[in-house]
Each structure stands twice: as C-alpha cells, then as structure tokens.
Amino acid sequence: MRAQLARIDAVFVQALIAAALSFAHLHDVASAAGQDGWKAWAYPISVDLLLVAAWRRLRTGNTKAAAWSWFVIALAASLGANIATAGLLDMHHVPAWLRILVAGWPAVAFLGGTLLAHTAPAAADEIGRADDDQEEASKASPEEPSRSVTTTAPVPPAVTVPAALLDHARKVATEHRTRTGAPIDSATLRTRLGVPVPMAEAIAAQL
Template identity: 70%
Template sequence: MRSLPVRLDAVLVQALIAAALSFAHLHDLASAAGQDGWKAWAYPVSVDLLLVAAWRRLRSGGSKAGGWCWFLVALTASLGANVATAGLLDLDAVPAWLRILVAGWPAVAFLGGTLLAHGPHEEPQPHEEPEPVAAPAPELPTAATEPVPPSTTLVPPALVAHARKVADEHRARTGTPIDTSTLRARLGVPLPLAEAIAAQLT
C-alpha cells in the first residue's frame, strides 16, 4: 500500500518529462520555420491545447467524428515535430512546404478549437417509459338494479338473551321499545351486530 504514491509520482514525472520534450521539439521546429520570439513558444501550447480539447470531446460523449478528426490532426502535428527534430530534417534549411504548414497552423488550430468548443453535442436520449393505461372505471349500479339483501350475522344465543334483558329493562323504565342505537350503546357492540340482535328481538 505504501508503494502506490511512489508509482503515481513516477507516472507523473514520466508524463511531465514527455510533455517537456514534445513542447521543446515543437518550439524548435517553429523557430526553425521562421517563427521566432514568443510565436515559437505559442506553437506547442496551441498543439497541446487542441489535443486536450479533442480528447475531452471524446471523453464527454459528444461528436465522435469531430473529436477523432481534430485529435488526429493535433497528434500528427505533435508527432511530426518530434520526428522532424530527430535529425531527419536539417533545421538550418527547412523546406518551403514545412514553412507553409507551420505558418498555416494557427488558422487550423483556431478552426479546430472553435468547432470543438461550439460544435453540436450529442444529448443522451431519455429512457422512454410506456405510458400507463388507465383502468376502466367500475360500472355503478343503476336505479333498476335490485338491492342486495344484507348478509345474515350469526349472533350467539347468550348475547341475544342478554340483549333481551336489556330491552325489557328499557321498556319497563321508559314504556317504549329499545331502538338500535341505544341497544348498541348498552351492549358495546358494532352497528351491524346490534342490527342483527335487534332483528331477533322483534
């Protein structure tokens, strides 16, 4: 576990060395092609920025064709400068076609950077979900529908006997038969059970 930061640092140092060498090769080629002063230093920055912008387009899921096109253009410019400064080209006598390429690079890099920055991006397609189908509304009974008779509630005989005593006491005290609400309150039972008991008392 302790060796991981060392390996990460080694990779970073490797990348910095490679970037510095490529930067220097681009600078030397631009300088040999007649771009002196600050312009020679601007060329490697332009090439590297176009390379990074194209790589970001490829990683961001945008237009793959445009990203690959400008990535290969920038990579060719970087590799070409590295190969040209490896002794295969006399930097004291740069050919005219190479001077033309170096002089025209800013326009190419500007076009590529503009297209990468403001080109169309592919938007991820939303996941289409099937629309829920509404269930048909239940049919309501019409006026002509015959009413369903209430189900018969079984009442224990002992509860009916107790209810009859309560009803007799109520009649003796008030002179009137006990109603369902009073019977329900006196017995402490649900309304359907009280109605079933009252039906058996009649």
C-alpha cells in the same frame, strides 16, 4: 497505499518529461520555420491544447468522428515535430512546405478549437438544467386539496424540452431517417440522447 502513490508519481513524472520534450521539439521546429520570439513558444501551447480538447471531447461528447479527426491532426503535428528534430530535418535550411504548414497552423487550430467547443455536449447541459428546474418546481408547488370524492388516475406532469435539445434531436432524427429510411422512435431517441423516458417521449411528440 505507498506502492500506489509511487506508481502514480512515476506516471506523473513520465508525463511531465514527455510533455516537456514534445513542447521543446515543437518550439524548435516553429523557430526554424521562421516563427521567432513569443510566436515560437505559442505553437506548442496551441498543439497541446488542441490535443487535450479533442481527447476531452472523445470522452464526453457524442461527435466521436470529429473529435478523432482533430485528435489525429494535433497528434500528427506533435509527432511530426518530434521526428523532425531527430536529425531527419536540416534545421538551418527548412523546406518551403514546412514553413507553409507552420504558418497555416494557427488557422487550423482555431477552426478545430471552435468546432470542438460548439458541439453536442451543450445539449446534455440543457438536459441537466431542465431536470433540475422540474424537480425544484415540483417541490415548490403546494398540494391542492381534493375537491371531489371521485378518484381519478394521476396525470403525469408535462415535460419541458429545452430548445437546444430539441434542435439536436431533430438532427439525430434526420440522420436516422436518412440511414434507415424509417422515422426514429422514442426508445431510439432515449438511447441516442441519453435522456429519461418521459423526456424522450416528449421529444418524439414534437418531431
């Protein structure tokens, strides 16, 4: 147990040191490029937040390509600042192209953060809420007494498909038809969306 805690502490300390150094390098480059005062300190925060947001989306989202693109962009900004401060760049005479890149970074970071915040994981939240609503409704509704001696086969309850999930499913179905030339089936929908079988069948019926 102590060995495990020591290993975790060492990793945590190493991460703090690396983050502090990268933060300082980004600040120095931004300051040298004409962004003085609080603006120079805001640049490393922006780069690190975009890096964390892209990594989180890589682990939890469906749009891996977009997440990888923004992760590489943020990593390039961080790594570029580290290399630039290693003596390869005259910090007193920063080239014009670097000033342009630094000045344009806020727009790039805003675009990346906005796109990462408005992608597929919202549909997964809708799935969870829909399943919770169905479970609560089934518990709240009392059982009706039998009105006939004749037994009939049980009718499965209707599955409500959230609008956000249905919109996302239409995009997945369109992409599947474009790629394969055939309509998507419920089994493929279940795999792509990560939903239960009844939900996948209900979505397929509405496509």
